[in-house]
Amino acid sequence: xxxxLSVASECAPLVKTGGLADVAGAxxxxxxxxGVQMRTLLPGYPAVLGALAGAAPVEAIDDLFxxxxxxxxxxxxxxxxxxxxxxxxxxxxxxxxxxxDGRDWPDNPERFAALSWVGxxxxxxxxxxxxxxxxxxxxxQAGFVTEYLRRMQxxxxxxxxxxxxxxxxxxxxxGRLHALRLDPARFHSEGFEYWxxxxxxxxxxxxxxxxxxxxxxxAAELMTPEFGMGLDGVMRHRRDALTGILNGIDEAAxxxxxxxxxxxYRDPAGKAANxxxxxxxxxxxxxxxxxxxxxxxxxxxxxxxxxxxALPELLAGGGQLAVLGSGDPDLQAAYQAAARGPQVAVRxxxxxxxxxxxxxxxxxxxxxxxFEPCGLTQLYGLRYGTVPLVALTGGLADxxxxxxxxxxxxxxxxxxxxxPIDADTLRHALARLCALYxxxxxxxxxxxxxxxxxxxxxxxxxxxxxxxAELTGTE
Ligand code: ADP
Numbered sequence: 001x002x003x004x005l006s007v008a009s010e011c012a013p014l015v016k017t018g019g020l021a022d023v024a025g026a027x028x029x030x031x032x033x034x035g036v037q038m039r040t041l042l043p044g045y046p047a048v049l050g051a052l053a054g055a056a057p058v059e060a061i062d063d064l065f066x067x068x069x070x071x072x073x074x075x076x077x078x079x080x081x082x083x084x085x086x087x088x089x090x091x092x093x094x095x096x097x098x099x100x101d102g103r104d105w106p107d108n109p110e111r112f113a114a115l116s117w118v119g120x121x122x123x124x125x126x127x128x129x130x131x132x133x134x135x136x137x138x139x140x141q142a143g144f145v146t147e148y149l150r151r152m153q154x155x156x157x158x159x160x161x162x163x164x165x166x167x168x169x170x171x172x173x174x175g176r177l178h179a180l181r182l183d184p185a186r187f188h189s190e191g192f193e194y195w196x197x198x199x200x201x202x203x204x205x206x207x208x209x210x211x212x213x214x215x216x217x218x219a220a221e222l223m224t225p226e227f228g229m230g231l232d233g234v235m236r237h238r239r240d241a242l243t244g245i246l247n248g249i250d251e252a253a254x255x256x257x258x259x260x261x262x263x264x265y266r267d268p269a270g271k272a273a274n275x276x277x278x279x280x281x282x283x284x285x286x287x288x289x290x291x292x293x294x295x296x297x298x299x300x301x302x303x304x305x306x307x308x309x310a311l312p313e314l315l316a317g318g319g320q321l322a323v324l325g326s327g328d329p330d331l332q333a334a335y336q337a338a339a340r341g342p343q344v345a346v347r348x349x350x351x352x353x354x355x356x357x358x359x360x361x362x363x364x365x366x367x368x369x370x371f372e373p374c375g376l377t378q379l380y381g382l383r384y385g386t387v388p389l390v391a392l393t394g395g396l397a398d399x400x401x402x403x404x405x406x407x408x409x410x411x412x413x414x415x416x417x418x419x420p421i422d423a424d425t426l427r428h429a430l431a432r433l434c435a436l437y438x439x440x441x442x443x444x445x446x447x448x449x450x451x452x453x454x455x456x457x458x459x460x461x462x463x464x465x466x467x468x469a470e471l472t473g474t475e
Pocket of ligand 1: 017018019020022295296297324325326349350351352355374375376377
């Protein structure tokens with residue numbers, strides 16, 4: 001068995017703010033069938049410590065960035081975990097990154113430096129008699145791992161860093177070099193210096209043996225100024241180390257035939273009961289056109305402002321909109337205002353169960369992101385026969401087959417894509433959606449194609465396993 005330590009700041013179903021958690025939670029199970037034993041190192045947030053069964057301390061740490069800590073080993077939600085019990089860093093309820101005022105905790109650089117430090121230590125010395133051959137970190141929160149491995153002189157461990165979203169660079173003021181246990185001699189452009197500051201992500205991007213990101217298209221986009229967020233030069237420099245491996249979805253949790261949240265179904269006709277239930281739940285009347293749904297963080301990235309601008313086109317086509325999301329207060333308010341119209345319903349909040357009912361009940365799911373490393377909700381849409389209407393970018397480009405005349409003629413289309421990503425093009429796309437929906441034969445073909453498209457982890461687990469094997473020379 002190949003031993004891999006996954007280092008992640010969130011992990012579904014224990015603690016989740018986005019797709020990174022889904023991936024961290026799914027990888028160990030997906031890789032078990034590929035001869036990989038993956039353990040996951042997590043910060044000991046209250047939700048994680050509370051879920052941990054049969055936890056045993058395997059290590060005591062006298063001073064972990066300002067206080068004592070313990071490393072616990074245990075299981076939760078079927079995951080084999082190492083958890084950092086450090087109340088001074090992680091003993092805070094709620095969102096893993098934000099305080100009650102909705103702002104980043106000021107000590108986030110230190111908190112996740114601590115995660116990286118413990119990850120490096122487990123990789124360098126082992127924990128409870130277990131030592132990984134590979135450390136696989138996720139995003140900036142695991143960025144300093146390679147710096148610390150260097151300090152610990154444990155560079156025999158191979159490292160992989162996965163970029164889930166390059167927009168989060170893990171910045172810190174250079175005055176914190178010492179507090180972050182970084183080597184001042186490496187504060188330069190080949191190290192972790194980024195536009196005059198410190199970046200945890202840059203450290204990992206420069207230092208990891210291999211880089212992955214969550215779709216082939218996003219991998220290519222990262223090397224461009226438009227998507228690279230100032231790190232495109234770094235990405236070009238490391239292009240030989242970079243691969244795009246698509247995320248899969250948790251096919252046990254997201255299966256319309258077994259989903260306990262919904263009226264279960266195996267073919268698109270079974271969606272009707274869910275649609276009726278969703279309309280009842282949201283207070284929407286019957287309508288001629290498609291019921292479109294959105295499940296999303298409300299941020300600029302997700303392009304939800306474009307939907308509001310293009311909304312009249314959908315309504316003119318007899319369509320409706322039902323939305324679940326939270327985030328930017330201005331966007332929330334704008335959606336709440338739109339929901340005063342009879343054909344629009346909005347729920348602000350985070351609700352896993354409701355997200356299932358929305359996706360089961362909708363005819364189409366809208367994902368108009370300005371950039372999207374992989375995106376998961378369009379994959380849920382495919383699985384549930386809820387036709388994805390997506391922006392042509394990142395993983396959205398890789399996972400949906402646009403209903404072009406040629407693709408329709410060949411009977412292979414699974415959704416609709418639009419580009420360039422602006423309100424006008426989205427308007428046209430919504431008009432196309434309404435037209436396709438009217439043609440019931442074509443529409444049900446789209447739905448059946450969508451439901452037949454593989455969206456699980458099989459392919460991607462093989463790709464990760466091959467990457468690990470290549471890195472350790474065990475091919
Ligand atoms: P990102 O990671 O950028 O937020 P992804 O599409 O990769 O975007 O993953 C988002 C995940 O979070 C999906 O599993 C989605 O269903 C879930 N999600 C987002 N917002 C909500 C919400 N308000 N309620 C329930 N689930 C949500």
